Amino acid sequence: MVNEHKEEQIPVIKTFYSLGTIIRLRLYGGDSKFAIDEAQKRIFEIDDRMSAFKCNSEISKINNNAGGYAQEISEDTLFVIKKAMQYSELSTGAFDPTVRPLVALWGIGTENASIPEEKKIKETLPLVNYRDIIIDEKNHTVKLNHANQSIDLGSIAKGYAADEVADILHRNGVASAIIDLGGNIYALGYKPDGTKWDIGIQDPLGSRESYIGVANVADKSVVTSGNYERYFLSNGKRFHHILDPRNGYPSENGLISATIISDFSIDGDALTTCIYVMGIEKGMKLLESFEGVESILITEDKEVYTSSSIYSKKYC
16 A cells, blocks of 8 residues: 555656647646546647637638638537637626737737737727627537638637546546646646645746745636736837737736636636736626636736635735
């Protein structure tokens, strides 16, 4: 029994690139070696279907046929698009999967990042409307109503992938693991020593290694979005990648970081964007409609607003 226990303490680790980020998986116990390979295959499959950058993905096919015929898609992509549209409704458009034309216009995170002309933004805004996504569930098809519209699932696909990985690990007897999808953390079970996982909440005004507090969790998703992730500077002002689909500009409402702790990562992924764009007052009202969802919101004045009892502050 002692040897078996020691063997379970040795993690099976895999690091690779997918979904536009570095993926890090660390598994303990069960059939970890098989599970970690299956998890990697599943992540690659989701990326191949939902990437807006891969020309043969299902999302790219929908975008390329915008204004034309409907595209048949997998159950995976259909589920995520429907979920995205639900959050669009809940947030009254603060979250919108058709934001891609604006994303492409700003180019944040690429070598071509720049401030678009106001005229260009106004011309692009009519293309951003989640209600122009037409779903035929019976035939598993999706279409966009107008030419030049396009879908981007970058604000929700990683959450779906994390949940799918967690399911694979459960089915293979893995009781303890950290699923790290670059900002999307899923803490599976407890640590091998029986204690909860400590997930650092990054200080949005500090270095990559600094954190403002710690979330103590088990079987929870911890997702953070902030203005420090992808941005460029112009005349000393930071222009970050979290765009407000309603006005076409990077969201500015005093928030610089939003963390959501939830049972499912797909919810946390979408909600971080919703809350960041909606702001504290409206965002907290939205969160009140969800059971078991906690938040940690940080303002540009370094004020911390939290609904979570599993979060311990390092400083304010």
